[in-house]
Amino acid sequence: MDKTAYQTRVRDDYRLVRILCFLLFSTVGMVTVAVSILSPPLAVYYADKNILHNQQGRLDQLDQLLADRRELLRHTNEPAVVERAAISNLGYQPIQAISAKVENLPRAWPELKKALARLEQQQQDSPRTPLQTFAESLSNKPLSRTLLFALGSALILLSLTCFNRSPAEPATAPH
Numbered sequence: 431m432d433k434t435a436y437q438t439r440v441r442d443d444y445r446l447v448r449i450l451c452f453l454l455f456s457t458v459g460m461v462t463v464a465v466s467i468l469s470p471p472l473a474v475y476y477a478d479k480n481i482l483h484n485q486q487g488r489l490d491q492l493d494q495l496l497a498d499r500r501e502l503l504r505h506t507n508e509p510a511v512v513e514r515a516a517i518s519n520l521g522y523q524p525i526q527a528i529s530a531k532v533e534n535l536p537r538a539w540p541e542l543k544k545a546l547a548r549l550e551q552q553q554q555d556s557p558r559t560p561l562q563t564f565a566e567s568l569s570n571k572p573l574s575r576t577l578l579f580a581l582g583s584a585l586i587l588l589s590l591t592c593f594n595r596s597p598a599e600p601a602t603a604p605h
């Protein structure tokens with residue numbers, strides 16, 4: 431391999447390293463600037479998505495309740511169905527139940543009911559993604575967002591000034 435072929439090979443490798451550094455620095459800088467700008471809208475988006483998820487769960491419960499009521503209305507001619515509906519919905523107590531011995535619920539019953547309500551609430555909450563947590567924490571810290579924006583801009587400027595221009599070609603003397 432002669433000297434000019436070696437120099438051309440080294441120059442090509444040098445250009446490749448410069449291109450890769452330019453791509454890396456400019457991409458990281460652009461992503462950092464984008465994250466600093468888009469963190470508040472992302473936090474609002476995830477909050478709205480969570481509200482929509484909860485409302486959809488409530489709509490599903492209402493649909494189930496409506497289906498149950500329609501089923502009850504289809505069987506209004508049967509006395510047992512009407513009595514069960516009155517007991518569960520209106521608090522009606524039939525004469526047999528009034529004269530029967532009433533058993534008190536154990537003392538742990540209200541605490542168990544509260545625990546079940548908390549468990550149901552936790553199951554209704556949608557799981558939080560890492561991006562959602564990051565967007566919410568970043569949107570509450572304007573200094574961090576400003577710092578990210580400045581650092582991302584600095585990376586973009588660094589990549590444009592240091593890695594975008596081609597190295598000066600050595601002047602060749604005419605023969």
